[in-house]
Amino acid sequence: MNTFPRFLAVLLLLTSIQPVVAASFVDVTVTGRLTPDACHVSLSDEGTVDHGKIPAHTLSATEFTVLPSRMLELSVQCARPMLFALVGIDNRSESSLAPGFFYGLGRNIHAHDERLGSVALSYRDPVGDAQPMQVLASSNNGETWTPEPNAYPKSYIGFAPPGDRQPDFIRQLTTRLRIDTSINFSRYLTLDQEVPLDGSIVLDLRYL
Template identity: 80%
Template sequence: MNTLTQRLAVLLLLTTTPAVFAAAFVDLTVTGRLTPDACHVTLSDQGTIDHGKIPSHTLNAKEFTVLPSQLLQLNVQCSRPMLFALVGLDNRAESSLAPGFFYGLGRNIHVPAERLGSVALSYRNPIGDAQSMQVLASSDNGETWSPEPNAYPKSYVGFAPPGDRQPDFIGQLSAQLRIDTSINFSQYLTLNQEVPLDGSIVLDLRYL
């Protein structure tokens, strides 16, 4: 092989070798997201209680007027059995007549100093993972528990089989949420115009 031929052979090798290597591998990308186990809470009727129009002459002047109790269906669906509690947070706490026990019903929009009344929450007939449950409550952020169906503001509410004194791990929970609404003494309210009731409560699910 003469010198010119040798040089062409070397140039050919240098120009073709990278193309051979480029075709010999391909990138692989692996994606995804690691997400924490979680529970999803729902209420029937989109969590709305509507008492309709209440004529002012039907209200008691010197005692609370207790409106008919209402029930909403509460469901908690978890990705696996979880240890959790529900906490009621009052968006109208400044209007509550007894903040440790009742949720506020808002203020008279025409006379803001007037508080309209109270809302009480309680849990009834809880079923967890196809077995009957009892309702437990804690006033110290889950340190101690005792049987208590009422869901007081900021109180932790958990669920456990009858006889247990600590909330249990639950994958699926269903319960009735009872709402009891009371209107303040009418002698303390200015009712010469239509006044909307304005209770607003958040049920916050917290993992224990």
């Protein structure tokens, strides 16, 4: 008599009957994200300055042609009083005629060696948390500060009550951003076709 199937059935029955053991522990998972208190920066007119069409014959051949100054309203809104600075980053730095002082206006798309001009930025009439402020600038990443309204490329610009020499904690800041644009000497430019001005600047808010 073949007892192998019966033996296999008993073996399967024995292996399928296991004692039920209740778990003596349970996992707890904790998740989330720690986020910094943030500040939001905004500019009026979506940060755009449009000088329209500038006839070539109105440009000076022997000096820079200074276009009318434009003003944008800048606002910084923070979740709580924060210590911050604004840094101008020039996306057209290779076209700047004085990179330490002015932002580039781009190159002539018809003659790439020709630099079109310069843009200067400065802050006017800042108000922080309903109090008049002064503009401070730092050329060494915030180690030292001096009163200075001009926002040179890569300079840190902070805001403080008059007389202070360090930026202050601010929750709400409003200020006017002045934009001064100058066109290069026309004798250095090829202007037999329409040439678009192409300045591009990022205002980067950095926490101190």
